[in-house]
Amino acid sequence: MDWAEAEDAAAAVPEPAETPAPARPRRRWLYVAAIGVLVVALLAVLYWQLNRRSALAQARLTTEVAASHATILDAAQRGDGELFVSFLSGRDAAWSRAQERLVRGGGFIDRAAFDLHWTPAAPVSPTVTLSPDLRAAELTAPQAYVVAIGNGLTETITLQQTAIYRQGPDRWLYSPPEEGFWGQAQAMGNRYVRVHYPARDADIVEPLARDMDAALAELCRLVGELCAGNIFIDLTFSTDPAALSEYRTPQDTWAGGSKLVLPTPTLFGRPADDAAYRALSRAYTSRVVSAAAANLAGWACCDRVVFYGALRDTLLSQLGLRPAPVGAADYGLLTRQPDGLAVVESLWRHNQATAEERRAVATVVDFLVDHSDISIVEMQRFLLERPDESYWGWVARVTGGAYGSQADFERDLLRYAGEHGAEGTLH
Numbered sequence: 001m002d003w004a005e006a007e008d009a010a011a012a013v014p015e016p017a018e019t020p021a022p023a024r025p026r027r028r029w030l031y032v033a034a035i036g037v038l039v040v041a042l043l044a045v046l047y048w049q050l051n052r053r054s055a056l057a058q059a060r061l062t063t064e065v066a067a068s069h070a071t072i073l074d075a076a077q078r079g080d081g082e083l084f085v086s087f088l089s090g091r092d093a094a095w096s097r098a099q100e101r102l103v104r105g106g107g108f109i110d111r112a113a114f115d116l117h118w119t120p121a122a123p124v125s126p127t128v129t130l131s132p133d134l135r136a137a138e139l140t141a142p143q144a145y146v147v148a149i150g151n152g153l154t155e156t157i158t159l160q161q162t163a164i165y166r167q168g169p170d171r172w173l174y175s176p177p178e179e180g181f182w183g184q185a186q187a188m189g190n191r192y193v194r195v196h197y198p199a200r201d202a203d204i205v206e207p208l209a210r211d212m213d214a215a216l217a218e219l220c221r222l223v224g225e226l227c228a229g230n231i232f233i234d235l236t237f238s239t240d241p242a243a244l245s246e247y248r249t250p251q252d253t254w255a256g257g258s259k260l261v262l263p264t265p266t267l268f269g270r271p272a273d274d275a276a277y278r279a280l281s282r283a284y285t286s287r288v289v290s291a292a293a294a295n296l297a298g299w300a301c302c303d304r305v306v307f308y309g310a311l312r313d314t315l316l317s318q319l320g321l322r323p324a325p326v327g328a329a330d331y332g333l334l335t336r337q338p339d340g341l342a343v344v345e346s347l348w349r350h351n352q353a354t355a356e357e358r359r360a361v362a363t364v365v366d367f368l369v370d371h372s373d374i375s376i377v378e379m380q381r382f383l384l385e386r387p388d389e390s391y392w393g394w395v396a397r398v399t400g401g402a403y404g405s406q407a408d409f410e411r412d413l414l415r416y417a418g419e420h421g422a423e424g425t426l427h
Contacts, residue, residue: 062128065137065165068172069126072163076108089166089175098241099174105248109143109161111268113247114283115322116145119156137165137172142272147279150323157276159269182239182264192216193288197237197264204265204277205237211281212288215319219289222318223296223375231292237264244268253287254312255301256294262287286321297380304383305351306358310365311383315376325362332421334363334414341410348391367413372398 068087075084084103088096102108110118126141142158149155164181165172183199188206190213197205212235220227236259243263247253262268262284271277290312293299299308313325334340340360347353347361369376379398386393392406403409 057134058130061130061134061137065128065130065139065172066126068165068174069139069141069163072174073109076103079104079106087171087174089168089173091166092176095176095241098245101245102241105245107244107248111145111159111283113250113252114287115250116147116157116159116279116283119144119146121156135167136175139163139165143269145269145279148323151327155275155279157279158272159276159280160272161269162266177239192220192231192292193233193235195235195237198239198266201237201265201270204270204280207277208265208281208284209235212285215285215289215321216292218319219292219315219377222315223377226296226375226377230296232258233260233288233292234258235260235262235288237262239264239267241267251301251305251309254290254294254299254309256291256299258295260288260291282321286316289316289319289321293377293380296377298384299380302351303387304348306347306353306361307365307383308380310358310362311369311376311380313362314365314369318376324366326359326366328420328422330359330363330366330421331417334360334417335421338410338414341413345391363417364413367416368395368398371402371412373400374398 072084072087075081075087081100081104085096085100088099090096099108107113112118121142121144124142126139129138131137140160140162143161144156144158146154146156164175164177166175167173181200185196186199186202187194187196188209189195190209193209193212193216195205195209195212212233216231216233220231238261241263243261244267246261265271265280268280271280293312293315297308310325313322316322317324341364343357344360344364347357353361368379372379374382382394382397392409395406395409396403399409403412
């Protein structure tokens with residue numbers, strides 16, 4: 001075989017086929033992927049279980065906080081100081097003592113001193129917000145209050161009450177808030193009132209301050225020159241529960257002073273809607289106006305308290321802060337029972353009176369205000385500046401000597417009552 005034939009024979013031999021790549025690396029990646037999916041699934045199941053356990057734990061703790069609050073409210077409503085104290089935190093002794101005073105005085109929930117009367121309502125589940133470490137909770141619960149709106153009618157408003165609870169050895173304890181709860185101390189000044197308040201309540205206090213300033217401006221318009229430079233009020237909205245315990249009776253809201261303290265709205269109860277805000281504004285503004293009037297009149301508790309109180313209520317009515325204290329039914333009663341005038345005179349030197357007797361005094365005061373050329377504050381000043389003055393002497397002064405005798409005054413009063421009275425009885 002020559003050289004050429006050898007080349008042809010070599011060319012005719014087929015080349016060996018390529019060896020396919022081994023399948024092991026591909027199978028390895030599939031295995032890793034499957035393991036990854038299983039791990040992710042396992043982690044998802046674990047995450048779901050942890051979330052479920054956390055949700056169940058939070059639900060359980062929320063129920064426990066609400067149960068402690070229900071016990072606190074029940075103890076407060078029954079005046080059970082011993083039970084109440086057993087659910088109090090001991091972190092702040094002064095705070096705890098103030099809360100105990102509120103319970104024993106009936107002012108833990110009720111706001112009767114401000115004419116907001118607590119009323120039991122259908123239970124509503126409170127809102128409970130747990131801290132990240134699940135050791136503390138902020139609870140907010142609505143409470144219903146009845147407010148008089150005039151003509152024997154009332155409306156019910158809702159204030160949101162806030163409470164802080166912390167875990168104790170065997171129960172959740174009612175506790176003082178941390179400092180950061182209230183935020184920075186703030187202040188704002190208007191023409192007649194300057195207010196100091198915590199940042200937490202700025203959204204409510206700032207419009208309240210404007211309402212107060214407007215009411216004091218109207219009071220100034222009513223009293224004229226007597227107002228000049230004598231009406232400015234410096235008001236602190238306090239975070240201390242002792243500020244609530246200072247107001248046990250309506251008369252506690254009458255006192256004068258240029259520096260006043262009121263419980264900040266979160267302590268008193270934050271308004272749930274516009275109607276509740278208006279009720280809160282009237283309550284707080286009445287306190288400020290009462291103080292300004294007491295300052296101008298020179299009143300100190302409890303001089304001529306029955307007559308002074310009737311004049312105060314009429315003044316607040318003039319300013320739109322409370323309903324008219326008397327109506328046609330009161331004048332009608334006086335027409336049918338003219339001997340009530342002798343009862344009114346007998347109360348001149350007394351500081352105690354029944355509700356019906358106070359209504360009779362209020363009816364006479366209403367007539368006097370309508371028939372006098374001087375302001376109510378001046379009538380209050382006349383009431384106080386001569387301690388030994390007789391009832392008739394005061395009436396003669398506030399009416400400017402328009403009547404020759406007490407009998408003439410009473411005849412005119414009864415004539416007026418007959419014209420403005422209506423059939424009815426006192427409620």
